[in-house]
Amino acid sequence: MTQPSPDEDGGRAPLSQQDKRARVGATAAAIAIAAVVTSIVLGIGVAALLATAGSDETTEELAASTAAETTASTGATATSLAPVAPPSVLVPTGAPPTTTTTPSAVGTAGSANKEAKQAPPKVEVTAGECLSAVGEKDVTKASCGSAESRYKVASTGPAGTACPADADSSHTIGETTMCLDIDWVVGSCVDVSGDQPQRTECGPGGVQVISILPETVNVNACPSADRGFVYDERRFVVCIGDR
8 A cells, every 4th residue: 555645745754553543542532421421411311301300309298288287277267267257136027125114113013912911891880880871892871860871770790790580681791790670669660561661651551660678579469550570589579550
């Protein structure tokens, strides 16, 4: 093989076999270094991409977790701080408010007196008095022997007292029982045909009292009289005659 002359290679001396090997080794080393650098750069790029993706996922997860925690926390806070509605109060439409008034002692006593059972009526009469009228709650007094007088009080007693069997009438007012006889007066005339005896003028329809005989039940003892009223238990006779 013919070696080129210096003129044919640009005036430079031809490379030796050792130089060529050195140049080839340098080129290969450069290529290897470039490949390593490229690999490193690619590795760094891939790592950066992976790191970025992971960071994004982590950021999203953190954001989601934070949002969930925030939502849970907010919900818990909202629940704990939610105002409790008071119970509904129903007010009757148009009804006035109720007012409680404490009654005074005088008012209470007055109410007690109104509610107390009324005391039974009382009559003040004594034996020997005469009456013109007898009612359910009271009697009317009259002078014995007068035109208004009808009964004479024979006796009185507590309510329920038994009157003599020969009494002309009995009447109870409240806590008092009165035993009554006709107000017989010698010389006067009495109409005994009705429910109540009535003092009247002497004449047809009436009887005149002729005499009153005590301590006897014998009507035949009456002077100038054809009949009489006999009171057996108390033993006296009222002698009468028609006039």
